[in-house]
Amino acid sequence: MSRPPIRLMVVIGSVRPGRLGLAVALWVHESVAKFGGFDVDFVDLAELDLPFMNEPKHPKHREYRHKHTIAWGERVDAADAFLFVAPEYNHSYSPALKNALDYLHHEWQGKPVGLVSYGDLAGGTRGVTALRPVLSALAMVGTESNVEIPYVARQIDDGFFEPTDRQADKLTLMLDELGRLSPALRSVRGATLLTA
Numbered sequence: 001m002s003r004p005p006i007r008l009m010v011v012i013g014s015v016r017p018g019r020l021g022l023a024v025a026l027w028v029h030e031s032v033a034k035f036g037g038f039d040v041d042f043v044d045l046a047e048l049d050l051p052f053m054n055e056p057k058h059p060k061h062r063e064y065r066h067k068h069t070i071a072w073g074e075r076v077d078a079a080d081a082f083l084f085v086a087p088e089y090n091h092s093y094s095p096a097l098k099n100a101l102d103y104l105h106h107e108w109q110g111k112p113v114g115l116v117s118y119g120d121l122a123g124g125t126r127g128v129t130a131l132r133p134v135l136s137a138l139a140m141v142g143t144e145s146n147v148e149i150p151y152v153a154r155q156i157d158d159g160f161f162e163p164t165d166r167q168a169d170k171l172t173l174m175l176d177e178l179g180r181l182s183p184a185l186r187s188v189r190g191a192t193l194l195t196a
Helices: 021-035 067-078 095-102 125-137 165-195
Strands: 006-012 038-044 081-087 112-118 147-149
Touching (some): 021 038, 021 081, 021 165, 081 165, 112 125, 112 165, 147 165
Parallel strands (some): 006 038, 112 147
């Protein structure tokens, strides 16, 4: 008996006009479709257009007042795993991604997350380093394999991202890891709910 597809949310972590992350995210989306086994929810934070965090109560209470928070919470709650396509801004990550993460708490917990980072020389690595403590605080489980893309603009031609063999291989490893982690962590979350 085959297991149901894993609900993977792919998030474009930049909202900047002229961003390069859209081309990278489209490559990720196409690669996920070829890999198989995932039902993808493709989230463009520019289209989601969350206002700056404006909930009066801490997200831990799950007492959301605004429709945009309720809708975002339901969407994140439905996901089994996440893949963030994240730029590096000033040795950190984008404020749009931080805002999207900060809106919620329980909906992220106990779920795996993979990172595709991009930038100049460091390939977004410093942004990933800054992001990891936030993911840890939300009790998310990071993959061992991640993709770093240095000098990303050099790999984009007419809006299309052309990965190196190493980047494509790293993405495949990450998807394999997300595919293994998701069912295991889902069963742990289920057991926790039963004993709570």
